[in-house]
Amino acid sequence: MNLSAELLINGRWTAASQGASAPSLDPADGRDIGRFSAATRADAEAAIAAARAAFEKPSWAQSPRLRQNVMNEWADRLTRKAEELAQLLTRENGKVVAQSRGEVMGAISEIRYYAGLSRHLPGHVLEVEPGVFSTMLKEPAGVAGIIVPWNAPVILLIRSITPALAAGCTCVVKPAPQAALITAAVIRELSEVAGLPPGVVNLLSETGHEVAQWLTTSPEVDVISFTGSNLTGQRIMAAAAPTMKKLSLELGGKSCCLVFEDADVERIAPQLATAATVISGQQCTAARRVLVHASRYEAMKQALAAALASIQVGPGSAPGSQMGPLIDPGTAERVQRRIEQAMDDADEVILRGQRLGGPLLQGGFVSPTLVAHRDTSASFVQDEVFGPLVVLEKFETEPEAVARANHSDFGLSASVWTEQGARAWRIARALRNGTVWINDHNKLFAEAETGGYRRSGLGRLHGADALIDFTEIKHIYQSVGVLESLKG
Known part of the structure; x- marks a missing residue:
């Protein structure tokens, strides 16, 4: 089946203004699975104008x-097509189908969560003097530009667009070209919900950066929500500065897993291997560094090497596959070159990965x-290598473990592995990360905020605090006086 994806502007699905389109390729074999319309600056201007007009009403x-009814109906529609969407996600992204199914169902859960929150955006009132009232209202910030990456395109779209919609914003979505088909399929289900006003949600796919650049610089866009690399996030901050946009940026990580001497190495090594290879290592919270107490270091070296070596690599749709391809062959080649450089520079190569040939x-x-x-x-310890590379490190004491883990420009996530509850919390509090898991890794929920310290980004997504980046607080003052009979 060959698929196509058009642009959504002001409630209408349409081809790009200049008629351009581009192919979407299956990362497992390079085959053409469909085409998407490639938007230009003119399309971006039209979409932003539609979003602005819809917001002003x-x-x-x-x-x-x-807003609640629309989002709940959207969730219902996605539920009915969940398996179809999961299969498309695997075809376009390459991840194993079990991960695709989990992503789609997690996205549906998140839509329902924010549908509920849309009816609970409370302000507050203060009587600052007798008969003088200050009322604080939470209002939608305006038009939100949502720039979505390719690695988890469904859930990362949903975790930005749903708090925006819950707050009352209107949106222009710009997906990565590697995920244009699945994004369009998800947005189409929203566009067909009765009651959604035209222009509230707009979709612009593109092959380059013209649309994204205009979203970040347009004075008609009030918020940018972006997930991606630190370097691109810095460029967005600079480009958005003249218009003083609100920014929600999740910019990657270098997650450390701290394994203490009382941990069951044989049991947790497979969990760490899974955490390191989720989406083929193309997830910002993937396990990248494993820090192990010296007394358990040799045992972990053997167990983790065996667990990683046993990962079944193959097409995401193939039975038994545990890790699919990287997003495209060009990316795989670049990532493998970085991994080879790491192997050249490392103290020890425990398990040597490679580009796979033959039928793959x-x-x-x-x-x-x-x-x-x-x-x-x-x-290679400091930089985020977006692929299946794991660095093993040794520590002797708790302070050394924390110092090593905190020696990073990133601060997105980490995990602590110990049977001592007090130690787990002591270490978690000392780590400079937005999320710390205890005896687990990569557990994310709609209800629980995620985001990073330092160069891992700005703001939070998931949870009630995600609404902050899409709202403004308005103070309304009024002196109404008091009844004469109540005066002294």
């Missing part, structure tokens, strides 16, 4: 019950690599 921004030659398949290294300043 009170029918959306001031109608929380309508046409896809972006890379097997996992495990290296050991002492110096936390090494580039």
